Amino acid sequence: xxxxxxxxxxxxxxxxxxxxxxxxxxxxxxxxxxxxxxxxxxxxxxxxxxxxxxxxxxxxxxxxxxxxxxxxxxxxxxxxxxxxxxxxxxxxxxxxxxxxxxxxxxxxxxxxxxxxxxxxxxxxxxxxxxxxxxxxxxxxxxxxxxxxxxxxxxxxxxxxxxxxxxxxxxxxxxxxxxxxxxxxxxxxxxxxxxxxxxxxxxxxxxxxxxxxxxxxxxxxxxxxxxxxxxxxxxxxxxxxxxxxxxxxxxxxxxxxxxxxxxxxxxxxxxxxxxxxxxxxxxxxxxxxxxxxxxxxxxxxxxxxxxxxxxxxxxxxxxxxxxxxxxxxxxxxxxxxxxxxxxxxxxxxxxxxxxxxxxxxxxxxxxxxxxxxxxxxxxxxxxxxxxxxxxxxxxxxxxxxxxxxxxxxxxxxxxxxxxxxxxxxxxxxxxxxxxxxxxxxxxxxxxxxxxxxxxxxxxxxxxxxxxxxxxxxxxxxxxxxxxxxxxxxxxxxxxxxxxxxxxxxxxxxxxxxxxxxxxxxxxxxxxxxxxxxxxxxxxxxxxxxxxxxxxxxxxxxxxxxxxxxxxxxxxxxxxxxxxxxxxxxxxxxxxxxxxxxxxxxxxxxxxxxxxxxxxxxxxxxxxxxxxxxxxxxxxxxxxxxxxxxxxxxxxxxxxxxxxxxxxxxxxxxxxxxxxxxxxxxxxxxxxxxxxxxxxxxxxxxxxxxxxxxxxxxxxxxxxxxxxxxxxxxxxxxxxxxxxxxxxxx
Amino acid sequence: xxxxxxxxxxxxxxxxxxxxxxxxxxxxxxxxxxxxxxxxxxxxxxxxxxxxxxxxxxxxxxxxxxxxxxxxxxxxxxxxxxxxxxxxxxxxxxxxxxxxxxx
Numbered sequence: 001x002x003x004x005x006x007x008x009x010x011x012x013x014x015x016x017x018x019x020x021x022x023x024x025x026x027x028x029x030x031x032x033x034x035x036x037x038x039x040x041x042x043x044x045x046x047x048x049x050x051x052x053x054x055x056x057x058x059x060x061x062x063x064x065x066x067x068x069x070x071x072x073x074x075x076x077x078x079x080x081x082x083x084x085x086x087x088x089x090x091x092x093x094x095x096x097x098x099x100x101x102x103x104x105x106x107x108x109x110x111x112x113x114x115x116x117x118x119x120x121x122x123x124x125x126x127x128x129x130x131x132x133x134x135x136x137x138x139x140x141x142x143x144x145x146x147x148x149x150x151x152x153x154x155x156x157x158x159x160x161x162x163x164x165x166x167x168x169x170x171x172x173x174x175x176x177x178x179x180x181x182x183x184x185x186x187x188x189x190x191x192x193x194x195x196x197x198x199x200x201x202x203x204x205x206x207x208x209x210x211x212x213x214x215x216x217x218x219x220x221x222x223x224x225x226x227x228x229x230x231x232x233x234x235x236x237x238x239x240x241x242x243x244x245x246x247x248x249x250x251x252x253x254x255x256x257x258x259x260x261x262x263x264x265x266x267x268x269x270x271x272x273x274x275x276x277x278x279x280x281x282x283x284x285x286x287x288x289x290x291x292x293x294x295x296x297x298x299x300x301x302x303x304x305x306x307x308x309x310x311x312x313x314x315x316x317x318x319x320x321x322x323x324x325x326x327x328x329x330x331x332x333x334x335x336x337x338x339x340x341x342x343x344x345x346x347x348x349x350x351x352x353x354x355x356x357x358x359x360x361x362x363x364x365x366x367x368x369x370x371x372x373x374x375x376x377x378x379x380x381x382x383x384x385x386x387x388x389x390x391x392x393x394x395x396x397x398x399x400x401x402x403x404x405x406x407x408x409x410x411x412x413x414x415x416x417x418x419x420x421x422x423x424x425x426x427x428x429x430x431x432x433x434x435x436x437x438x439x440x441x442x443x444x445x446x447x448x449x450x451x452x453x454x455x456x457x458x459x460x461x462x463x464x465x466x467x468x469x470x471x472x473x474x475x476x477x478x479x480x481x482x483x484x485x486x487x488x489x490x491x492x493x494x495x496x497x498x499x500x501x502x503x504x505x506x507x508x509x510x511x512x513x514x515x516x517x518x519x520x521x522x523x524x525x526x527x528x529x530x531x532x533x534x535x536x537x538x539x540x541x542x543x544x545x546x547x548x549x550x551x552x553x554x555x556x557x558x559x560x561x562x563x564x565x566x567x568x569x570x571x572x573x574x575x576x577x578x579x580x581x582x583x584x585x586x587x588x589x590x591x592x593x594x595x596x597x598x599x600x601x602x603x604x605x606x607x608x609x610x611x612x613x614x615x616x617x618x619x620x621x622x623x624x625x626x627x628x629x630x631x632x633x634x635x636x637x638x639x640x641x642x643x644x645x646x647x648x649x650x651x652x653x654x655x656x657x658x659x660x661x662x663x664x665x666x667x668x669x670x671x672x673x674x675x676x677x678x679x680x681x682x683x684x685x686x687x688x689x690x691x692x693x694x695x696x697x698x699x700x701x702x703x704x705x706x707x708x709x710x711x712x713x714x715x716x717x718x719x720x721x722x723x724x725x726x727x728x729x730x731x732x733x734x735x736x737x738x739x740x741x742x743x744x
Numbered sequence: 745x746x747x748x749x750x751x752x753x754x755x756x757x758x759x760x761x762x763x764x765x766x767x768x769x770x771x772x773x774x775x776x777x778x779x780x781x782x783x784x785x786x787x788x789x790x791x792x793x794x795x796x797x798x799x800x801x802x803x804x805x806x807x808x809x810x811x812x813x814x815x816x817x818x819x820x821x822x823x824x825x826x827x828x829x830x831x832x833x834x835x836x837x838x839x840x841x842x843x844x845x846x847x
Contacts, residue, residue, distance in 0.1 A: 180796075190833065204838075212809045
């Protein structure tokens with residue numbers, strides 16, 4: 001089985017899809033905690049569990065099937081209204097979801113290893129959970145409705161009558177109301193049966209359809225009485241209905257079945273006996289005489305307690321999957337998936353294919369810049385016109401290609417629902433997570449790298465930010481704290497904030513700690529933001545108690561490093577008693593940036609465009625002066641030539657020439673960069689610098705210009721930071737100023 | 745896509761493209777209105793490229809509604825897709841319309 005590539009692929013898809021289903025289950029359960037359960041949500045839960053079970057069965061993952069079956073049974077009881085989804089059950093189901101995830105991971109590992117390994121821990125945990133789940137099932141076992149294992153295909157029937165004359169199989173099926181909405185088409189099942197043999201007759205039953213006013217066009221009211229001549233066995237026929245197994249009432253009668261079985265069939269189906277009898281006669285399965293005999297016999301022998309058929313009476317249990325059956329089922333699964341895909345208009349594409357496309361687009365951007373340059377040099381107007389439109393198209397392609405890799409942040413944000421819930425519970429706090437701007441899009445690679453810093457911040461907020469309910473109540477705040485994850489676009493970059501309405505940071509405590517750690521000199525006057533941003537210094541923690549979750553003094557500096565690695569900046573604001581807000585400003589993508597090209601001492605440098613606020617002509621400057629007057633504001637500026645140690649003309653001669661100042665945004669304010677020449681905006685494809693250049697501060701990447709020259713991309717925040725170090729070196733201890741610089 | 749036109753007390757409903765679960769909800773009201781508004785409705789299926797159970801249900805509903813109210817609903821110009829479904833499910837007799845057999 002494992003040597004079949006199609007099967008392997010299907011199995012990979014199964015793992016991927018099952019994980020998505022588990023996520024759906026988790027999200028739904030969490031939503032149920034805050035909202036009352038409506039039928040649709042419970043159905044969604046049930047369907048997700050059912051799909052995992054069904055698909056796992058196809059691949060013989062016996063452990064997943066066994067466990068999920070119990071979960072599904074409990075959900076079925078919820079769906080039937082026998083039990084209610086109260087918080088303890090929700091918690092239990094969440095843990096069960098984790099268990100299924102664990103089973104999936106093990107199944108995947110076993111598949112790779114090609115030999116199942118024992119997993120005593122998971123098994124033990126599973127057994128424990130099953131025992132708990134069984135508490136919810138216990139009353140059902142007595143009622144028997146749920147754990148019924150009767151095989152509807154071959155119910156024991158008293159041999160009171162002989163077999164009927166017909167030589168074909170008779171299949172009687174009534175589809176559940178949600179079949180169409182679940183993406184199944186009853187017609188396709190009939191078509192599939194036709195491929196198993198010859199359809200002698202099909203009668204369509206829609207007696208259950210209400211009158212025109214109340215008929216819902218998306219509800220399924222159909223049923224079929226089918227006479228099928230085939231050599232296929234029972235299992236094959238039953239498996240045709242695999243995907244609606246729990247959503248249809250199915251009876252299969254083999255050729256020459258006992259008349260009594262037909263009588264049972266007639267009694268079991270919802271339609272009127274006579275009407276159904278006629279259908280059977282019409283389909284050729286019964287003769288008129290047989291029908292008459294059967295109906296009269298039925299009058300005398302009504303089976304006591306015979307319930308109408310339960311949906312999903314064909315129960316799991318026969319997993320003897322043969323190759324053709326499996327293929328048919330996979331085929332059908334594919335068709336269903338196609339339908340789903342059509343519905344949501346999505347295409348699954350491998351991420352590395354997208355990355356390759358974006359790489360190529362990057363090369364295209366560089367190449368077209370080269371062509372542009374040549375065209376300008378040739379002074380051929382027609383050629384320039386042609387390249388201009390080419391450039392325009394390339395830009396569009398670039399934007400669209402990058403757009404392909406954009407994903408909504410909602411998925412990442414929603415993952416925190418569970419974390420917030422569990423962590424809050426563990427700490428005995430009440431916390432509600434609010435998500436704003438979940439539809440904001442961000443490059444997929446960025447989203448992945450954001451997960452860790454976000455996790456740190458969220459945990460910090462829960463652990464240290466939001467107070468215990470009693471403390472909150474005493475402070476006159478609502479008992480339930482609010483944690484907000486928000487995202488929005490702002491001038492070409494994305495801003496993500498983690499906000500809590502907790503106690504806020506204590507300025508005094510931070511300052512004290514800063515002095516203790518030698519980060520701040522005792523006499524220094526620091527602004528609020530400078531104090532709050534001390535928290536990003538390495539090894540800085542204000543937690544008075546170290547808990548399981550955070551407060552070990554690692555974290556915030558890691559967050560800062562992670563965000564900086566994404567070319568972003570992070571800052572923190574806090575109001576005592578009102579809460580803390582951490583703001584991260586990130587570029588939209590890593591691969592290509594809009595750059596602003598400047599010349600410094602004969603070399604070219606790129607400043608990320610989103611950081612550039614404006615460009616001004618440099619006024620006459622004193623050589624020692626490192627600030628200037630920007631419309632009444634003090635603007636500190638850096639002499640890039642000195643900072644970068646360029647070997648160019650001596651400063652004295654250059655100073656007579658006109659130079660410019662590029663005003664850039666830094667973490668909390670503005671700074672100027674003194675440059676020799678401005679070369680305007682340009683799109684640049686980022687090429688990472690090799691390991692050798694890793695420790696150079698102030699330069700983050702390189703890029704290739706159209707003329708083949710290399711330009712370095714400036715890391716503005718690092719530049720400004722190291723300048724701050726230098727400037728303050730005289731007044732505070734060296735390591736303290738470094739921390740300050742990082743906090744800029 | 746469903747287009748209703750009427751001429752001399754007789755309505756014609758022209759179905760175009762897919763007639764499936766995706767169109768069912770929007771198709772039902774105009775179809776039912778067309779039956780209510782006129783004595784005689786002709787449903788032209790020539791343009792139907794795909795029909796599924798949901799589409800079929802609507803045709804069944806239309807026919808039954810007509811039978812109930814003593815009106816006439818006829819299916820005409822069946823496309824390949826509709827013919828195949830009516831054929832498969834043995835519904836030709838129920839609809840009772842003349843079918844053009846494929847060569």
